[in-house]
Amino acid sequence: TFGESGMAGTPAEDQIMHSQLDSPSGYTIMASDTPPGMEHDPGTNVSISLSGDDGEELRGYWEKLSADGTVSVPLEKQMWGDEFGACIDRFGISWMVNVVLS
Numbered sequence: 023t024f025g026e027s028g029m030a031g032t033p034a035e036d037q038i039m040h041s042q043l044d045s046p047s048g049y050t051i052m053a054s055d056t057p058p059g060m061e062h063d064p065g066t067n068v069s070i071s072l073s074g075d076d077g078e079e080l081r082g083y084w085e086k087l088s089a090d091g092t093v094s095v096p097l098e099k100q101m102w103g104d105e106f107g108a109c110i111d112r113f114g115i116s117w118m119v120n121v122v123l124s
Contacts, residue, residue, distance in 0.1 A: 077121045092109060095109075
């Protein structure tokens with residue numbers, strides 16, 4: 023929850039910051055509530071997250087998804103040690119790509 027991540031005592035305290043469902047096929051679906059300060063625009067409030075350790079494959083997805091789109095976070099190494107990027111593709115879909123670097 024947002025409360026468990028430093029926002030205890032706020033209106034967002036019980037909202038979900040990170041949730042994850044791992045499929046038997048190896049796909050991971052992640053979801054969260056809209057965090058405070060982020061615009062909530064129903065109909066465009068879905069983000070898709072791709073995460074894994076196949077850097078070549080994920081970087082290829084990133085190149086195609088971010089082409090002709092809007093990059094909000096460049097795909098680069100982050101404080102948690104992985105490469106991460108966020109963009110909105112040319113169709114208006116939000117994407118997050120995380121390359122696990124272990």
